[in-house]
Amino acid sequence: MPLQRVHFVEDVPEVFRASLQDIRRELEVPAEFPPEVVAAAIEAAKNPRLPELDRTAVEFVTIDPPDSMDLDQALHIERAGDGYTVHYAIADVAAFVQPGDPIDREARRRGETLYAPDKRTPLHPPELSEGAASLLADQVRPAVLWTISVDANGESTDVVCERALVKSRAKLNYAGVQKDLDAGTASESLQLLREVGKLREQRELDRGGVNLPIPDQEIVTSNHGWGLEFRAPLPVEGWNAQISLLTGMAAADLMIGGEIGILRTLPESHEDLRRKLGATAKALGIDWPEGTSYAGFIHGLDPKVPAHAAMLAACTVLFRGAGYTAFSGSVPERPQHAAMKAEYAHVTAPLRRLVDRWTSEICLALSAGTEVPGWVRESMDDIPKIMDDADRRANAYERSIVGMVEAGLVAEQVGSVFDGVITEVDQRENTRGTVVLSTLAIEGRVNGPTPLPLGQAVRVKLVEADIAKRVVAFELVA
Structure with missing residues (x-):
């Protein structure tokens, strides 16, 4: 589910500090990592299991918020005839974490990284998530490398998933990349990101899929006190997200073809939800013409307009009920993610989400035509519950923080x-x-x-x- 995150532009106002601590205590948000987990992470950082395949010649870059250090993804795109080849490198957490070791056990307890305005509660110790496993610039790193062929219409035609050594050339941020694209000074790979991203956005609209460009809420202070403002996402954030979605759909295709995997699924929304969102649109003065679909309505919203930003935040209810479905031997009856109108799996954020380590191992094996590792088969049925519990805590965390800020505002x-x-x-x-x-x-x-x-x-x-x-x-x- 997309999260609406709240950021404090300056220091956290005193009025919120005690409440943030209360929220963490109520939701049992983990504190520091136990000493044995930190020790295991330090040791693992020194001794990663490195693949033989070397793809360090590919000029990958990462694109993230400026303060991010847990870099899951690096990309490079090149032309291939009238289509494209997308190279997408994903941090290989399994190169550092063994099934059943202290890091693995603690990660299963946490499930995913949690975000608050004043701190981040990571899934893995920073020695890995912000250090040895992160795809930091100018560092050779083990990765799960996705090579996806895309035709001139933006459709995927072939995919290979394999382990490789990669090296990011630069740690870029969204604002900087958008500026270079607008000025015409961006690299060819980034210009192709824009091309492929736009093609994928059109494919999404054609199939009736919804991908919400959720604005962040920022707390800003002034001589008159403080207030809440929306920060609209930049176009490049949407194009970058489309590469992740492209990879997640390719992963789902592999799993369905191999009849084993863990999908991200969502049932169709009901009519009551349509009425509620229609009432919200009316409250915000936004026209939703009769007969216009969710996708058509949402694609027409501009996150730079405050009322539209609020509407997009309200539309996150479309993603409620999303979960994980593990299967082996037969494909689920309803494998689709209804909001995306496609089969989909999480594989692109293993530093921040537990399930991605399992799905990556499954896709690596299916792509190579080898057996899925025994530890994956033995434990994959446990992952949906772990992730559902983690998602509930993350969503409760988000709602509590937004509620706290809104109460403070009035x-x-x-x-x-x-x-x-x-x-x-x-x-x-x-x-x-x-x-x-x-x-x-x-x-x-x-x-x-x-x-x-x-x-x-x-x-x-x-x-x-x-x-x-x-x-x-x-x-x-x-």
Whole structure:
């Protein structure tokens, strides 16, 4: 599920510090790594299992936020006739982690990296995730190398997955790459990233898939206090994401063909969800024409427009219910990820997500025509539950942080009246529901003396904004 992350542009305001600690304690977010895990990571960093295949001549680069050090992916794209060859190197965590060792056991306990405005809680010790296993610039690293042939229409025609040594030439960031692309000074590989990315976005739209360009929320301070602003993703972030999606779909095809794997699956959304999102769009003053699909509507949103950014954040509900499906010997009846309208697997973020180590091993074996390792077969049925539990904690973490920030934003305005739209009504008590404010795009609980008018504009009074409880609550104004 896409996450809406909150960033503090400057230091964390004092009013939030205690609440962040409370959130971590309530959700049992892991603290420091145990000494034996750190010791094992230090030793593993000295003695990785290196592949024989050398692809260090390929001029890979990484593209990430400027402060990222856990670099999972490096790419290089070249022309191949009227199509393209995509080289996508993924950090090979299995070169450092043995099944059942202290690092592996701790990673299974954590499941995935967790993000908060003031700190990151990594899946693996920094000695690996930000050091020996990370695809840092000018360092030779073991990687799972995906070589994907793409035709002139952006469709994948062939894929090879193998272990190789790689060497990134540069640690790039999105803003810098976008600037170079706009100025015409980017390398040929990055210009082809734009070409392939746009082709893949069109393929996504054609099949009715949804890939949300979720804006980040940034806390900014000024002489008037502090406020919440959206940072819209750059176009290059979407193009880069399309390479990851391309790889995940290629992985799913391998697994389905080999009748063994772990897919990322999502059932079709129901009509109630369509009505709720329609009400949210109305609250934000966005037209959703009758008969327009989710994909068509979402592709028309501009994340640089604050109301559209809020709508994209609301659309993350489309991804709720996503899970992992492990299978062996027969393909699941419903293997698709409904939002993407395609079969899909997670394979591109093993430094930050546990399942990717298993799926990478499966794809390596299927691509080579060899047996899937015994430790993978023996443990793969455990991975969906581990990942589902980790996802629930990550989503609860995200919701708690967003709720904390929204409460802080209006904490001094209790008693004030706002315009909004009712986006949800409790089926058991129709005088209770959810309202979205039209100006601040804040969502909160609302009570009324009479049944709430779903989808209609209302006036509501703020009756509670509690940072510690992460609660924003309103009453309907007659």
